[in-house]
Amino acid sequence: SFVLTQPPSVSAAPGKTASITCVGNNIGSKRVHWYQQKPGQAPMVVIYYDTDRPSGIPERLSGSNSGNTATLTISWVEAGDEADYYCLVWDSSSDQYVFGTGTKVSVL
Amino acid sequence: QITLKESGPTLVKPTQTLTLTCTFSGFSLTTSGVGVGWIRQPPGKALEWLALIYRDDNKRYSPSLKSRLAITKDTSENRVALTMTNMDPVDTATYFCATTAFGSGWFGPHWGQGILVAVSS
Numbered sequence: 001s002f003v004l005t006q007p008p009s010v011s012a013a014p015g016k017t018a019s020i021t022c023v024g025n026n027i028g029s030k031r032v033h034w035y036q037q038k039p040g041q042a043p044m045v046v047i048y049y050d051t052d053r054p055s056g057i058p059e060r061l062s063g064s065n066s067g068n069t070a071t072l073t074i075s076w077v078e079a080g081d082e083a084d085y086y087c088l089v090w091d092s093s094s095d096q097y098v099f100g101t102g103t104k105v106s107v108l
Numbered sequence: 109q110i111t112l113k114e115s116g117p118t119l120v121k122p123t124q125t126l127t128l129t130c131t132f133s134g135f136s137l138t139t140s141g142v143g144v145g146w147i148r149q150p151p152g153k154a155l156e157w158l159a160l161i162y163r164d165d166n167k168r169y170s171p172s173l174k175s176r177l178a179i180t181k182d183t184s185e186n187r188v189a190l191t192m193t194n195m196d197p198v199d200t201a202t203y204f205c206a207t208t209a210f211g212s213g214w215f216g217p218h219w220g221q222g223i224l225v226a227v228s229s
Binding site: 088089 | 204
């Protein structure tokens with residue numbers, strides 16, 4: 001089955017950049033979506049279709065996807081960005097939605 | 109305003125069958141392309157997709173759990189139910205329902221608050 005691997009944790013100081021990778025076989029051929037989840041809350045989409053931001057999501061959050069790696073980049077990190085982040089794809093070959101392993105972002 | 113809320117038992121015994129209901133408002137499953145999905149999250153672990161259903165009764169299931177799952181809709185009552193058979197302690201998780209659009213490949217933007225289901229004797 002299709003597997004999406006993320007680093008367990010990423011940290012960054014306020015004002016710096018945090019990058020979260022999502023590695024999967026030829027993920028560049030799929031559409032990747034990113035979720036932010038804070039403790040006790042439901043996930044919230046922050047990037048969809050690789051690079052699009054829902055209304056209300058700041059431009060500081062951006063996405064890219066190529067080859068075997070999709071990346072969520074958080075620029076000018078703020079304390080409010082502390083959360084778990086998950087990537088998601090639809091894998092047509094196995095006919096299923098697959099979430100990544102999740103990354104905890106800490107602000108130093 | 110679109111809202112979703114999960115309901116059902118919060119404690120089930122091993123081997124029992126779990127039935128959860130997602131009651132929603134602000135949209136209708138009679139609208140073309142609209143769907144509702146179920147996703148779960150064991151404590152401290154990652155999200156896992158379970159199943160989804162669309163307006164036309166098109167259903168999709170996680171291949172690894174397909175034999176244990178059934179998803180149904182009640183359009184008149186604005187409800188979607190998920191049944192999972194032969195529950196095991198590893199199925200202890202928070203279960204979420206969420207909106208989806210046909211072909212979008214993602215869930216949301218509307219999610220329920222989730223319901224924590226424990227499996228224990």
